Amino acid sequence: MKMLSAGFLAGFVGVGTSCNHVIDEEFLQKHFLEMTDEEKQRVVRRLEEKYLREYGKTAHVSTGAAKPKTLWGYGLDLSRCIGCRRCVYACVRENNNSRYKPQLHWIRVIRLKKGNLINLENAEHYYNPETVPEEDFIYMPVQCQHCENPPCVKVCPVHATWKEPDGLVVVDYNWCIGCRYCIAACPYKGRVFNWTRPNIPKEELNPAMHYLGNRPRIKNVVDKCTFCIQRVRSGRYPACVEACPTGTRKFGNLLDKNSEIRYLIENKRVFRLKEDLNTEPKFYYFFSL
């Protein structure tokens, strides 16, 4: 009896200290922008060990910085979108979003009645017909618009969210205090809240991660679309672009004259959501027809 409880106690204390140790280290961690390379490496190693323990997978957590002369822009062709939501779930899988309790989607596909696009009263995102597209509707996916002038960043009391030099608006999940001012400030409903640890099936964890992007979130933090920072900073298209069966989604460098984003801005009728708010989104909707 004695022996047992002593052993139990020892075990308990052991677990307790290692736990505290991790928490302390996390707690003392600096703001991402203030970390030296060495500190980043230490944090990355700690995270990779944690994911190996929790998910049984060897993850790679990048801290890769913005490339010079790069300003990411997104284009979405409203003449082509058929509302099939392939992008929604490709995004969830790529970005290690919580699948249920809560189910967190970074893309919302809104269905609008044709000819009445201004009247958002007919807008809804729970539509579920047998097949899409439907005769009388158009579909408008909405996600973080990566504003040049992001209201979410302005209201954050602890600077846990900011705009990177390549224009991506990012969150340091370890710095976020979960106050959700940013959620209230975003005119596009681009941000969601992790009220618990994410529920991700182990076998579905995407091990190719970025610190400021798709690493599994922690409890009580806000997250949102990052244009797939883990992909675009290594020269690949965002997952939603690759998943779209109709070629509705376009992506590229606004500073590169040969990019598809520049071509469509110069050759198509483009508009941005709620332009009157002066948020200057880098997300361009257009009509190819």
Next chain:
Amino acid sequence: MRAATYSFLILFLSGTLFQLPGGTAKEEFPVPPPPLSEGIFPCSACHEGMPVNPTKRELKDAHTDIKLHHAEGVRWCLDCHDPTNRDKLKLTSGELVDFGESYLLCRQCHGPIYRDWTAGIHGKRTGYFDGKRTYLLCVHCHNPHDPKFNPIKPEPPPYRPRDRHNVR
């Protein structure tokens, strides 16, 4: 919007059918392999030495799944497929092109869309931005014999906030 495109198409067709829009210079576009059915290529495996039958008819002995719904009033199989070399597609100029370059066939009649396609706006590019990105062929998304984009089943809607999969 539809009506406008079509009248434009028709104008385009009557006016400039034989001019290759976007210039005649041949650019290179890396593409994935064409989505041909397994075992069908090379076509010459059957067609070599087989008599060519250019009459418009219902096919009974092969390719019975192919129903032409693509400006079929004015054309037939051998406007696109070469009668003597069945492994190639045939342009109106008589030039033969590979199945991996079928966009050259489409561009004869769909010039503005082709131009958007080369810029990555119509259709889709995938892979890496720099160098290694590939273009999906028109026929990856459009069946050349019946090119209308077919409706598909959508993925499920999100759970509502009070759904049992979502509540605390």
